[in-house]
Amino acid sequence: MIDTLFIILSLMIIFFATLVVTLPNILHCALALMASLFGSAGLYILLNAEMTALAQVAVYIGGVVIFIIFAIFLTTRMGEKTTPSSLPKIGWGLVLSSFAFAGFYGFYAKYLNSVSTTGYSTAEDGSMSAVGKILLNTGSEGLIIPFEIVSVLLLMTVIGAVVIARAETKALNCDSESQENI
Amino acid sequence: MTLHRLLLLSAVNFCLGMYGMVVRRNVICVLMAMELMFNAVIINFIAFAHYGNGHATEGSIFPIFIIAVTACEMAAALAIILTMYRKMHKLDVHRLDSLNG
Amino acid sequence: MLTFVTPDMLLPILALLVLSIDLFIESKNKTAILFDTAAAGVLLIIVLLFNLPHDQEFYYLTNYKVDGLRLLFKEIFAISLFFTILLGKGYARKNGNWRGILKYDSEFIALLIFCAFGMFCVVSAQELITLFIGLELATIPMYFLTAYYKKDQSSLEGAMKYIIMGSLTSALVLLGYSFWYGAVGCLRYEAILSFVQTNPDNPMFLAGAIFVFAAVCFKLAMVPFHMWAPDVYQAAPTPVTAFLSVASKSTAIAFVITLLYGPLAPIRHVFTYPLGILACITMTVGNLGAMRQYELRRFMAYSSIAQAGYIMLALVGNGKMAVPSIIYYLFIYLATNFCLFFIISVIGQKRPEEFASLRGLAKQSPALAGILVLCLFSLAGIPPLAGFTGKFMLFASAAEGGFYGLVIFAALNSTVSLYYYLLLIKEAYINKPEEDLESLEITFTQSFSIAILTLAVVILGLIPWFSSIITKIVG
Amino acid sequence: METFFTTNSWVILLMPFLVFLVNGLFLGKRSWRAAAYFAVACMSVAFFFAIKIAIGFFSHVHEHSYIKGWEIEWLRFASADILGFDLVANVGMLLDPISIMMLVVVTAISVLVNIYSIGYMKEDPSAGRFFSLLSLFSFSMLGLVSSTNIFQMFVFWELVGASSYLLIGFWYHKPSAVSASKKAFIVTRFADAFFLAGIIAVSYFTQTFDFIELNKLATVETLNRYAFLGFGTVNVLTVGTLLIFAGGWGKSAMFPLHIWLPDAMEGPTPVSSIIHSATMVVAGIYLTARLFPLFSHSPLTMDVVAYVGAFTALFAAVIAVTQNDIKRILAFSTLSQLGYMLFSLGVSKMVVEEGGAINSLGYSASMFHVFTHAAFKCMLFLIAGQVIHVVHSNNIWDMGGLRKKMPFTYVSCLIACLAIGGIWPFAGFWSKDEIILASLQGGHTVIFAIGLFVGGLTAFYMFRLFFVTFHGESRKELHHVHEDPFMTFPIVVLAIPSAVGGYFAKDLFHHAFVPNMPLHIHELSHPHWLPWVATSMGLSGIILAYFFFGRNKFTQASSIAKAMGPLHTVIENKFYFDEFYLFMTHKVAFRFVAAPIKWFDRKIVDGVMNLTGFLLHAGGAIVRFLQTGQVQMYLSVMILGLLYFCYRVF
Secondary structure: HHHHHOOOOHHHHHHHHHHHHHEEHHHHHHHHHHHHHHHHHHHHHHHHHHHHHHHHHHHHHHHHHHHHHHHHHHHOOOEOOOOOOHHHHHHHHHHHHHHHHHHHHHHHHHHHHOOOOOOOOOOOOOHHHHHHHHHHOOOOOOOHHHHHHHHHHHHHHHHHHHHHOOOOOOOHHHHHHHHOOO | OOHHHHHHHHHHHHHHHHHHHOOEEHHHHHHHHHHHHHHHHHHHHHHHHOOOOOOHHHHHHHHHHHHHHHHHHHHHHHHHHHHHHHHHHHHOOOOOOOOOO | OHHHHHHHHHHHHHHHHHHHHHOOOOOOOHHHHHHHHHHHHHHHHHHHHHOOOOOEEEEEOOOOOOHHHHHHHHHHHHHHHHHHHHHHHHHOOOOOOOOOOOOHHHHHHHHHHHHHHHHHHHHOOOOOHHHEEEEEEEEHHHHHHHHHOOHHHHHHHHHHHHHHHHHHHHHHHHHHHHHHHHHHHOOEEEEHHHHHHHOOOOOOHHHOOOOOHHHHHHOOOOOOOOHHHHHHHHHHOHHHHHHHHHHHHHHHHHHHHHHHHOOHHHHHHHHHHHHHHHHHHHHHHHHHHHHHEEHHHHHHHHHHHHHHHHHHHHHHHHOOOOOHHHHHHHOOOOOOOHHHHHHHHOOOOOOOOOOHHHHOOHHHHHHHHHHHHHHHHHHHOOOHHHHHHHHHHHHHHHOOOOOHHHHHHHHHHHHHHHHHHHHHHHHHHHOOOOEEEEEEOOOOOHEEEHHHOOOOOOOHHHOOHHHHHHHHHHH | OOHHHOOOOOOHHHHHHHHHHHHHHHHHHHHHHHHHHHHHHHHHHHHHHHHHHHHHHHHOOOOOOEEEEEEEEEEEEHHHHHOOEEEEEEEEEEEHHHHHHHHOOOOOOOHHHHHHHHOOOOOOOOOOHHHHHHHHHHHHHHHOOOOOOOHHHHHHHHHHHHHHHHHHHHOOOOHHHHHHHHHHHHHHHHHHHHHHHHHHHHHHHHHOOOOHHOOHHHHHHHOOOOOOOOOEEEEEEHHHHHHHHHHHHHHHHOHHHHHHHHHHHOOOOHHHHHHOOOHOOOOOOOHHHHHHHHHHHOOHHHHHHHHHHHHHHHHHHHHHHOOHHHHHHHHHHHHHHHHHHHHHHHHEEEEOOOOOOOOOOOHHHHHHHHHHHHHHHHHHHHHOOOOHHHHOOOOOHHHOOOOOOOOHHHHHHHHHHHHOOOOOOHHHHHHHHHHHHHHHOOOOHHHHHHHHHHHHHHHHHHHHHHHHHHHHOOOOOOOOOOOOHHHHHHHHHHHHHHHHHOOOOOOOHHHHOOOOOOOOOOOOOOHHHHHHHHHHHHHHHHHHHHHHHHOOOOOOOOHHHHHHHHHHHOOOOOHHHHHHHHHHHHHHHHHHHHHHHHHHHHHHHHHHHHHHHHHHHHHHHHHHOOHHHHHHHHHHHHHHHHHHHHHHHH
């Protein structure tokens, strides 16, 4: 049962991921990305990482991908196709990534036994309460410091993104000049 | 479903992302390919958390942070993309070559 | 006990303070107020840092460590933040720079401060999550800051390149962490340390380390991960370039050192030699690239690539002198580089920041030209300037492992670097400007900073106690 | 034997530095004349101190082999409580025979060159800067010679390079001056890269920088072992000393790193004078002498020193014959004389051999030659400057007939040429004689022969210069020829040591200048025929030069021969012989020996340097070419690099 689910999910992930990097219509790409991420979220639930799956759906899919889609709407017209890449470049990308995959494959085939894989996590380990206990813990296992720092990171991003993305309206620039004119 | 297969799945995702980053011409497409790579890393973490004999909860917490950071990176990238689009009306990576040498 | 982390905590508070001043104060010279407040705040933090005891170890909630080594790095970050703010002040005023005015001052300062906070986290981190978040916090603001000249296409282009390459690097470093997690099963330094002690040649762990060091090499702009640097340095506003070339590099070095002399200590010898070889290639490429540049920020990018090579060479000896010599050199590098960037900022007020704009400097301002010569000689390692003493210690530390061939190679490289530094001097002294030059304006901030930094460049190499103090703290 | 002057020897360093600061910051811009007088006054004080120290030291020479005037800790690289050993760079003044000799020579020459420059630079708008930089140069050299340790020496060593850059490029509106200064700086720094590595290597194994410590026998034993030095397992002593010597190789402009020296002529003549006589180029010789006890335990290093010196002596002398630029002739003659000093060091031995012969004659002879050479070479350059000032040309064939117009200069030049030619009883004779003797005693027959031959060659090209410049007819219309008193005075003063300095100083050098090592030194016999042979070589060089260039009758003779027809040619045997002789020397020897060597020097040695520059530039172009601006290409490079590392590791 689990194996079948795994195969279905992984095929879904790979299929949509392939679509992400090949489809000519950029909006389709974004939708495919969404599907691929959904597949991974399912996989996380299979692997007893409930909280991660939630975050994946809520933040990744619900936030980031939606954000990407907004950006696509702002920068492209409906149905517009992206410029296709030249064939040599595609070939080069294929060579590079297949080399990388061969590297991964060979490495795992040879050295995966160096990882000890005795334990299996339980549903308890990835649950919201376990995660919350560690995230908000000040003890020796606690991860409250990175949790706090992430808030600084998010704040910084908001400030920076607003500054950069903000349109420079006339009114903002010419405050002093317009006053002088009056 | 074994650790080996999960890692291979993540490797496939990672390499697809790599392919997209090197090949796609639209900047947003490049960023989406990047998302695939991050996703691959998350799969790695979850797989190790499940099969490894270490601290499983830490393994599922790190991806949450990764997701948060990725959101920040995407926000930064998209902010720059919007400004760039306003300025140049093009999002083609090939055209980004005025700085060279 | 909280005093140990007070400086770190004050940083985000200072950023918020600057932002709220921008919100609530209406004044004609708000820009000056903002920059001065920020500079004063950072100065306070620097003083606090220097006043902390450097011979104690302190853990804040088990995953945030403060000790002498970390304090020294934080001092480097804080001092470069201080000078970046002072440098930025010149760019935020009208006619401050040929490329235009830096707008959104409070956000500019806040981003810089957040960035410094991220760097603080990188040094103090005791587990991988804080390390990662800190590294991102030290990087993402740089994306924004690079794109700060929103009207300048090249600025946006540079930022885009930086963000694309930076994201790939983040993905790589995360892959490395995931391998480490797979091998160790825990994200804490002490767990990694004990794992490494028992399994020094676990292939999964080594593979992770390769990815992690690739990310470090990216931040340090080591070959073959250096290609972003020239483009980004050229694209960014000059204060940001200065911050990138000093603080960002120091962060990467701090990252390497805290790992190699922390959790990875038992297998340090595996990495030091490849890093040294990479350092040699890096300095060569940096020196070659710098030979034919005409844009000052781009030139500084290649020059700092080469400097990063010298710095990393010190690790190859794997001896006790490596860390003190690197930190000592970082202080010197900070002073020299910032001094050069201040000179560039003075020149760049009415002309583009290019080689040709240096022409006639010796006639217009002999003092500035003289300081330029001092700084360049210091970078080239001519005694008795600070750069020489620093380089001597770096090379001596590389020689501790017996790698005299590499030392000779590096020294020859610094001879090559002398060639292109002399090109700059030639522009300042010999080449005649094409048209009549407008007179240079030097603000008080600029002259003050240049004076202090020049003093540092001259004195840091001459005073005996500084290097010995560092050795005493770190050794 | 601490005296007021030794404990306050820092005054010698302070004075030129003070001049540098005061002239550079205040006086130079307001009044160059005030700057000049200030420089002369301060340097005179320094000279006075040096002389007092010298008198004090040499009158009690057997009580101490050295004095440390003062010494303070400067940089602590390692301390025992942290790293397990101490490595401290001090700063101080080491006063021993060679450093005191150099202090006297450098200060004396600085005073004279400063005086000379008052006359020489009076029309230059930036004379104030000149006096400031000249003092910086003297300061660096004084610091170099009085260093107590090799680290301090390296600091001043580089400072000498940097200040020579500023001085050679003094007339920076001339492109040739700029490129010459750059060449000098970069070539010497190229050699310094090895020097630095040598310092690091030696100090790492001995854990000291101090010269006194380094020259002890214990140090030799510490170093004399095999260790991994980055390029294989090698003898530390040999490699360390060779690396250190490489620094001297570049600074003393030994073949093939001599390319910077002839070009350095582009600086003002007083600068050339001071560079060639007492500063900069002597530094390499001085370094070798300073570490002589250490060097002498490595036979390979000593052989390298000897043969590099001998080859340069010969090579440069041959090129000097073919030059027409008066300053270039002098430059190559400097190279040749430096070669003498160096091989003199190389042939002497400090190690006890089978017969128990210890030969340190070469050491004292070398230092003796440094002393005498400083006097006459400085003088020759000052004379050249004066002549150039009058003629407004560097080419000796534009000069001629100056004997009547510049009598003081004429006589001084004669003295200097006799001195450098090694004619008894002028200064050069005594030192050169000892050098040749040392090479004979050291058993280096080839070097001995080269030394003798180059002695003759030296006399030949110097008198060629002398005759062409001062004798014959004026080849150029000259107006208002006069000898500036400021410029003539130093020349006349220097004529005294050039003439008699050798005779009076020889005993001092022979007895006081023994390397700082507790060994008994045997006197070796001095063959009586040697001075005669040496002098006759010099004399024959002079006669030959007179034969070619002094008579000025050659053109006349050939026109007579043409008028009389072939019959006369046959009868006039002497002329026939003359022609043959000229053919042999001028056509064969010049064209097939000297000219090819000159060509080799210009094309191959310089060519290698230019090729290096070209390759570096090409490398720069490649780096620039690869930096295409395409971010995806950057990504590919990154990934490829990473893949390479992964495949290397696994």
